[in-house]
Amino acid sequence: MATVARFAPSPTGMLHVGGARTALYSWLHARQRNGRLVLRIEDTDRTRSTPEAIEAIFDALHWLGLDYEQPAVFQSERETRHREAINQLLAQGDAYYCYASEEEVEAMRERARALGNKPRYDGTWRPAPGKTLPEPPPNVAPVVRFANPQSGTVHFSDSIRGEVAIDNTELDDLVIARGDGTPTYNLCVVVDDLDAGVTDIIRGDDHVNNTPRQINIARALAGAEAELPRYAHVPMILGADGARLSKRHGAVDVLTFRRDGILPAALLNYLARLGWSYGDQELFSVDELVDKFTLETVQAKAAVFDPDKLAWVNQEHIKTADPAALTDELAWHLRVFGVTDVDQTRLAEIAAVQQKRARTMQDMARDSLYLFQPVAAYDDKAVRKHIRTGTAAVLADLRERLMALADWHADALGATVQAVAGDHEIGMGKVAQPLRIALTGTPVSPPIDQTLALLERETALTRLDDAVAAFADDSDETGNA
Structure with missing residues (x-):
């Protein structure tokens, strides 16, 4: 079976680093197997989902280079299909109408707590052989609950966490449709994954508790013998203080990293290494990640986000x-x-x-x-340090020699600067630094031959003309000899 992974963000905010890492792991897993990555926008929370957040997700994935099967799927557009699945479960006896109010359900939970049990819905409206259900109250729109199996164990193999087993008695009958008929998350995600043929679900470990519930729903919809997706629950990312990474730790929005000057390849490299390793190797190209990454070698413990380490990785990527x-x-x-x-x-x-x-x-x-x-002003401190009596004359000489050059290339330009220094019997720095100030306004730039080459002839000569005029006056005023 061809590999189909999915990334399913909720557009209630910007794409954060945890989501980006999950998208990367899903993309790598699919790419290694010549499979597909499905992007599903889980936008059923109408009050919190925004067009701006949706666009930011698209922009972030595009910037990172994490391509996916087109077009993206919008969960909100699949409500008719979700309602069909709810009706199927009702018809099969795998779901039922529940008329208990929120206050009544909370009272059930309080009674369970008082008895030292897990707080849960008590199944009042769940049909059972020989059971007489209460009379439905008037003018109450019921929710639909999934009739979770009441015995047995849900087993699944997690590529990161290993074998997981949850007893069905730990799970109550969750709501799969609200009183107004709108489907809920756990129902929608199962239907969407089944319909898309998803083979591998890679997501944050905050979803571990949802997995056994979703497996039971999937079996009810697809049949007990159906092949269900494989799971990998990725551990969370922490800040340096051990708390879950959040805005107070600094940049967590993916596009903020772009604004800060991080390369997409560097961010992918760093995110991949948050919980995954390949020997002692620290730096990876995207192609190397595709070649070497495996879910089975992702650590089950939480990773700590280190901005300094990301900065180092970024600088190394830029250099190479x-x-x-x-x-x-x-x-x-x-x-x-x-x-x-x-x-x-x-x-x-x-x-x-x-x-x-x-x-x-x-x-x-x-x-x-x-x-x-253009150079708006010369750095005052640099002028006082490097501009002396005679500097203007040296720069004027250099300007004439540069103008006469046939080829405006770094080698010839560097040789010309050295020749001027030699002919004036002064150190190279006493030419290069005034020249650098003349060209850039500051004493800091790339090597002077490359600075000249990048500026190009006419710009460099014009700036030298301006500097010769400015420094002729300044050298008299400073009194430097």
């Missing part, structure tokens, strides 16, 4: 990436800073120069703004 692979993210961050319409070749050239220095793609974009924006 093919520059062409960085251009989309560099262009995105440049647009945030107001720089648009930069062609791919130039973006790749910039990335190749900046990637050894940048911790994030945001840093890379910020540190490249001097290429696109």
Whole structure:
């Protein structure tokens, strides 16, 4: 049977890192087996689901590169099918109408607690041979409850947790349709998984308690001998304080990581390693994850999210990436800073120069703004330190030699700067630093030959003209000799 995994987020907020990790594990599992990943938007909570959250899920998955079978499935559009399944269960005697109010059900639970038992619905309205049911109260819209088996054990094999067994006496008859007829989560998810032919359900371990209930519903709908999905319950992600990861721990929304300059490949690498390992290897390409990842090697204990470790993984990915692979993210961050319409070749050239220095793609974009924006002012501290009497003359000489160059390439540019330093009998730094300030406004940039090459001839010469004029005045005022 072909592998069909699914990712089923609820659009009541942005896609968070826990959901992204579940999507990644599901995607990897399907991709390894040449299978399919179904995206199902579980939007039946009409009061909390929002179009903005749905769009954010699509955007996050697209950014991460986690493709899925098109089109996505919207659970809210399948209500007719869900009602059919409820009617099937009612007809089979596997579900029944319950007229107990919320207050009555809570009273049942309180009585059970008082007796030291598990709080639960007591089955008042559950039909049974020889049982006389109460008279339905007038003007009460009943809920529909699933008639959970009252004996036996639910067994399932969890790829992460191992063998799990739950006695049916631990499970009460859950509501599968509300009083207004709308189906509930546990019914909908079973029907949707069966109809989609899902073979593998990979989800957070907060769903473990739902699994035996859903298995019983699935068997009632599909038959006792039907082949049901395999399960893998992924442990939660904790913050450094041991509490479940939340907004108070920092960025948990996937798209926040993009805004912070994290590469999608780096985030996938880090998320995969949250609870999974392959020897001592820390850095993985996406292709390596597809090759090496297995659910069986995911740890059952919770993982701790470490922002510093993610930052390290990100920097390593930036350093080692093919520059062409960085251009989309560099262009995105440049647009945030107001720089648009930069062609791919130039973006790749910039990335190749900046990637050894940048911790994030945001840093890379910020540190490249001097290429696109005029120097508004020179760093005052840098001017006081590096601009001396005679600096303007040195830069004027350099400007003339640069203008005469036939080829505007890093090697020739670097050799020209060195020649000027030698001819003026000064250290290389006494040319390079004033030149760097002239070109960028600051004393920090990539190697000076690459800084010149990236700026291109006309821009560099114009900025040198401006600096020669500015530093001629400044050198007199500073009094540096």
